[in-house]
Amino acid sequence: MSPEKQSTAKPGPAVVYYGDDFTGATDTLGSAARAGLRALLFLKTPDAARLDHVGPLDVLGIAGAARAMTPDAMQAELRPVATLFRSLGARVLHYKTCSTFDSAPHIGSIGAAVRVLRAAVEQPWTAIVGGQPNLGRYCLFGNLFATAGSGGEVFRIDRHPTMSRHPVTPMDEADLRLHLAKQGLADVCSVPYTAASRGGEALATALRQALHSPPADAVLFDVADASQLAAIGEVLWARAQASTLLAVGPSSVVDALAMAMAMPASREENNAASTAHAHAHAHAGVAPAQGPVLVLAGSLSPVTARQVAAAQSFDIVWLDAQKLAQRDAAALNDHADAITRSLALGHNVLACTRSPNASPQGNALDAQALARAGGDLLAKVLATTPLKRIGVAGGDTSSHGVQALDAWALSYVADMGAGASLCRVHSDDARLDGMEVMLKGGQMGAVDVFERLVHGAA
Structure with missing residues (x-):
């Protein structure tokens, strides 16, 4: 050289x-x-x-x-x-x-x-x-x-x-x-x-x-x-x-x-x-969301369950984890339709696999199959309903969820607290480029982290 x-x-x-x-x-x-x-x-x-x-x-x-x-x-x-x-x-x-x-x-x-x-x-x-x-x-x-x-x-x-x-x-x-x-x-x-x-x-x-x-x-x-x-x-x-x-x-x-x-x-x-x-x-704060927010909570963690219970600004869509893990196409389509309908009304949607009072399903589920199905569900919804901000809870669910999108990188936007970051999506698809996404593991995040995603935080 x-x-x-x-x-x-x-x-x-x-x-x-x-x-x-x-x-x-x-x-x-x-x-x-x-x-x-x-x-x-x-x-x-x-x-x-x-x-x-x-x-x-x-x-x-x-x-x-x-x-x-x-x-x-x-x-x-x-x-x-x-x-x-x-x-x-x-x-x-x-x-x-x-x-x-x-x-x-x-x-x-x-x-x-x-x-x-x-x-x-x-x-x-x-x-x-x-x-x-x-x-x-x-x-x-x-x-x-x-x-x-x-x-x-x-x-x-x-x-x-x-x-x-x-x-x-x-x-x-x-x-x-x-x-x-x-x-x-x-x-x-x-x-x-x-x-x-x-x-x-x-x-x-x-x-x-x-x-x-x-x-x-x-x-x-x-x-x-x-x-x-x-x-x-x-x-x-x-x-x-x-x-x-x-x-x-x-x-x-x-x-x-x-x-x-x-x-x-x-x-x-x-x-x-x-x-x-x-x-x-x-010291960057999180601005309130522009438009409806979708959160996919695929985590079965008790921490995430408490965060779901504290989320007051969402329509809740309870996902049939067993059917999703079994790759039931009808269940996937039904859940996607329910989420899309609420988003179209301008409502925030929290789609989750475990209700706050449910016992952990643990080994009864194929966790990897459930995570992959969560990615399919997220991609299916975003294909018809572009959003400005989303969140995904659960380590494996986050991995498969983002991999299901047509994106090539993430850059940092702001700290959501306790190991959860808000990031910006970089994609060659104009519908996805610039969308904000919060990914958090099952053990991560403050109890009101989903509310912060909607309303922002100083």
């Missing part, structure tokens, strides 16, 4: 991340945007033409559904991500997991993801960040704890009232080292939060010891408090400058790195603008 072309080459992103479901991927997108980083979440691995179209990025995300895949399917899903990372010259490859680390050897295996992605980086070990305090997720001495709902009681993850009974990947082990060992990550060393609480230098020393006595295949960083993320980011970013690094964990990985990432010299003049951009994102 000639010197002239080198000087005009567009700098690549510093971080590439893959979200193992769409809700988590949008949470990470929000973390990057609120830090003032230029970030975009692609709905599939972008090609060179698409990357040229969007312009320079600091953080490039790819939304996927690996947490619902078998190890073989995960390999096929993640290999293009590894190839893209190598081609872009990024420093950190982040495999974004759910903050509760729910996964299993046969489905959504974090170990399987590491085996595919580690070949794309230079560091022979993997960094694992174990907590996300802003969502009530804490890792202490290798053991994971989580709140039950926003601001709820904290439980050890294997005693959590929802995650210990997850219908697909129940968490029956709180020690993440043992949990990941079942997935093939046998040599995971834990660095306690007490090291990070003493600052970057102490944490760097603890990391060197973990890597060399005896050598660790992966290092799990405790996170007991959000203040410890600064030290973790400092240490990981310094390591990544020397050799590219694979980092695994929730959005706290990007939260940590964003504190340490220095702007390249060629962008120094944009520092003030970036600071203003971060401030604006951090």
